[in-house]
Ligand SMILES: Cc1cc2nc3c(=O)[nH]c(=O)nc-3n(C[C@H](O)[C@H](O)[C@H](O)COP(=O)(O)OP(=O)(O)OC[C@H]3O[C@@H](n4cnc5c(N)ncnc54)[C@H](O)[C@@H]3O)c2cc1C
């Protein structure tokens with residue numbers, strides 16, 4: 166299936182009431198139709214984008230991953246917000262709340278977590294959560310880092326490549 | 339390859355080409371009976387099968403609108419294929435026989451409030467010889483001299499923990515996945531994408547077994563992208579043919595001497611209900627009012643565990659691993675009937691992230707995801723109770739592109755289901771903890787993959803829709819040929835039984851044709 170057909174089928178499915186969550190849980194990678202986003206920012210200021218980046222890093226903290234993996238979600242939100250005034254308002258209001266007690270990006274992790282805990286039910290939180298999850302874990306580079314190995318048929322499967330190479334427990338006879 | 343005229347009323351029309359329809363079609367064709375098989379989906383080849391969960395989901399799945407309610411996701415109540423080969427393209431290949439007592443649900447479990455239990459009119463003994471035939475057809479491992487598959491890492495975690503807890507019936511299962519070359523199909527390469535389609539055909543699917551074999555006889559024609567919208571009948575109440583819509587939207591009628599419906603348990607009742615007429619105002623074969631009712635999807639649930647070392651659960655045959663010790667009926671556990679525990683992979687990386695703990699975030703959760711290599715997983719599959727209120731109906735307002743009302747699927751757990759799932763979650767957690775798990779996540783079901791019971795077999799016409807042979811009580815030349823026939827769901831994955839019933843049904847149909855009863 167070509168990428169466009171895939172995208173068309175996906176949209177039609179969503180329009181018919183299919184839920185993105187349900188799809189992502191059974192389809193994994195394919196659904197997130199991951200797109201790498203690059204700047205420059207269109208709807209958000211540098212500081213606003215920093216707050217969202219800090220939020221992504223607080224939701225899914227991986228110290229070994231540098232900012233560019235998290236920046237994908239921020240840029241995706243920025244691109245969408247440039248076309249969608251309602252989303253832009255939602256983001257700006259949410260960022261205002263993040264920064265209500267001082268610069269969110271400047272807080273330590275414990276404080277950032279405390280701020281987010283209070284906002285968990287908000288639409289803003291849900292928006293940034295979903296985008297961060299897809300932007301980070303939908304990125305094939307990140308799969309590789311964490312060990313998802315992707316397509317295997319072209320390598321002859323795992324028959325000779327460790328399907329039963331477990332070491333931390335004795336193997337059943 | 340044969341082609342038949344649309345006015346040829348000597349053909350048997352089969353609707354659907356999956357486990358039920360594909361098998362029945364081949365069995366009839368081998369006996370010299372002419373078959374036209376109408377399949378809503380398109381026809382793929384092995385080269386269309388890619389190791390990409392998302393791409394294959396979009397290629398294979400039934401994505402025409404359906405409406406779910408109760409516990410089911412509103413937009414995607416079930417996970418079923420729409421393609422030549424049906425859901426056998428997607429299935430994992432676990433091929434278990436039902437247990438003798440499971441054919442006698444009402445007798446064995448007694449009265450359970452809210453459960454519409456009934457004994458099957460079919461016994462284990464009736465099916466035993468057909469189970470052997472089905473196992474030989476599918477090449478099921480661990481049966482009739484075929485070796486079992488080797489266990490993958492995910493299996494070894496399950497087996498180690500289970501045996502530590504004292505479980506004994508633990509092995510790599512009975513799989514319709516070749517442990518050595520068989521039936522013209524190669525041995526499994528441990529590719530690990532079984533539920534996206536097996537790219538080398540090591541797993542049985544009617545797509546590349548039954549259907550080409552049937553075509554070779556010259557008695558079988560399959561018409562892909564042909565969606566049946568109605569079954570016609572004459573004034574005597576006999577089925578006369580079907581109306582279907584082709585890929586260009588053109589409507590045709592195919593005449594038939596007999597119609598066999600194998601559209602899987604949601605589309606089969608939808609079609610019968612949509613074929614209502616002045617003679618059959620409640621829908622075809624529905625004098626009992628049971629068409630669409632007693633919809634079962636198995637008691638299911640998932641457990642993922644973060645282990646102390648690498649598992650790489652995406653490697654190897656996805657479901658070759660089972661603990662069977664809990665599948666007996668032991669009411670002292672606090673519920674009727676039993677369940678199996680079977681290995682399950684995670685479906686890609688974002689799949690794990692969004693499913694293992696929906697809405698999960700923070701250092702602990704992210705840390706567990708970063709240990710993806712160490713995650714092990716299993717699936718719970720147990721007998722769920724038939725309930726009249728769990729049902730498939732025609733949706734009042736939503737229609738598909740052909741103007742046919744879509745299926746509305748409603749499902750809510752019975753208290754017995756809830757108790758069983760709690761027990762299974764607890765046991766599975768104990769298994770992984772015994773193997774050293776750092777953390778265990780218990781999860782609710784994903785959209786139904788096993789869909790059963792909506793046109794059930796019954797001894798009496800008032801209690802169900804069809805006989806032990808799938809022949810509908812009301813319309814003599816109309817058969818139910820898929821999992822809709824199941825009177826109760828039993829603990830085992832259903833497909834081997836669907837195949838065994840289809841082989842038996844073919845024998846019955848041929849015999850009745852010989853005797854000029856059909
Ligand atoms: C991910 C997954 C894993 C599974 N793993 C296992 C397993 O390990 N073991 C097991 O036993 N079972 C498993 N199953 C279930 C198994 O696939 C089904 O039980 C089996 O395929 C059902 O057979 P069927 O003939 O009833 O329907 P299907 O195989 O679904 O075939 C029905 C066909 O009918 C067609 N159709 C429907 N309506 C119409 C119409 N009106 N006109 C024309 N065509 C129509 C559909 O397009 C479809 O192709 C799994 C299912 C899924 C989704």
Ligand code: SF4
Pocket residue numbers: 322515525526527528529530531532533535536537538539540541654655656
């Ligand atoms: S693991 Fe085996 S059965 Fe599964 S897809 Fe690979 S070769 Fe096919």
